[in-house]
Amino acid sequence: MKTEKKLLKMFFSLAIWLASSVGHVIAHKNITVGNEPRPLVVVAIRGTAHIPGWITNMHAVFASGNDELGFNGAANMVRNNLKAYMTTHNIINPTVLITGHSKGASVSNVLAHKLNIGEDTQLNVAPNKVYTYAFATVGVGKNITTNHQNIFNILNKYDYFTLYPPLFPDLPNSGNWGRHGLDGCVKMDDRSKKNVKPSHEMFTYMNWMDRQSSTLTWLEIENMLS
Numbered sequence: 022m023k024t025e026k027k028l029l030k031m032f033f034s035l036a037i038w039l040a041s042s043v044g045h046v047i048a049h050k051n052i053t054v055g056n057e058p059r060p061l062v063v064v065a066i067r068g069t070a071h072i073p074g075w076i077t078n079m080h081a082v083f084a085s086g087n088d089e090l091g092f093n094g095a096a097n098m099v100r101n102n103l104k105a106y107m108t109t110h111n112i113i114n115p116t117v118l119i120t121g122h123s124k125g126a127s128v129s130n131v132l133a134h135k136l137n138i139g140e141d142t143q144l145n146v147a148p149n150k151v152y153t154y155a156f157a158t159v160g161v162g163k164n165i166t167t168n169h170q171n172i173f174n175i176l177n178k179y180d181y182f183t184l185y186p187p188l189f190p191d192l193p194n195s196g197n198w199g200r201h202g203l204d205g206c207v208k209m210d211d212r213s214k215k216n217v218k219p220s221h222e223m224f225t226y227m228n229w230m231d232r233q234s235s236t237l238t239w240l241e242i243e244n245m246l247s
Contacts, residue, residue: 043067043095043128047106049115060112064103066121066128068157068223092124092161096131104144117146119153122223123182126155126174127200133172134165134201153202156226157183160198172202177209177229179220 044067052061107115117136121129133153136146151171158174159182176183183206209220209229 042098043124045099045102045121045125045128047103049106049110049112052116054116060115062103062107062112062115062117064099064117064119064129064132066099066119066125066132068121068123068125092127092131095124095128096135099128099132100135100141100144104141107144113145114150115146116150117152119151120155122156122226123159123221126158127161129153129155130158130172130174130201131161134169137166137169137171137201155200155202156223157221158200159183161200163198165199166201167199167203169202172200174200174202174204175226176204176206177220177225178206179209180225182221 046065047062049060049062051058053059103117106112119129119133121127130153133151135141136144136151137148139148148171153172155172155174157180158176207229209225
């Protein structure tokens, strides 16, 4: 019995660790902005690609979105790695671009919120130099900030997963779920046609981007709501 309890404890410890992690990559290069050299740091966060990733997603449904698991825990992990990366490469006063799809988008959303409010005082990143473009962002919790003008959530109007959680409306923590920043919800496939593509897949969002004839402004995206 003791051995079974130890194994069960090890399993849940592993599940918690996996739920609080996410695949991501951090890179940087020097760019020129208004004749001023500035380091650009890119944080790309991977979406759900395996069962442990869905553990994070399901946890976000049942939890408040403000604990150390799920999207919040994963965002803390990426933030700590970002701080270590900037220290290692001696990066000062950078512009930070954050992006991701699905789970990666939700973690991007929470990470950008943390940078905006300066939650980690040792990570010197100015909010006006943080730009976040999150694709297929799942709701991250109830205590959200919608006035972040530098967090853009690009959503497919037919994407069920971006509308819910909560999947179960009677849960204690359900209701009023949302995303930090600005939501832009557009039609990414034609429901009148028989060849409807999956609504949440990454290639659906990428195909939509490829079909655009030029760079879209956020106002143009908002005008696509109908």
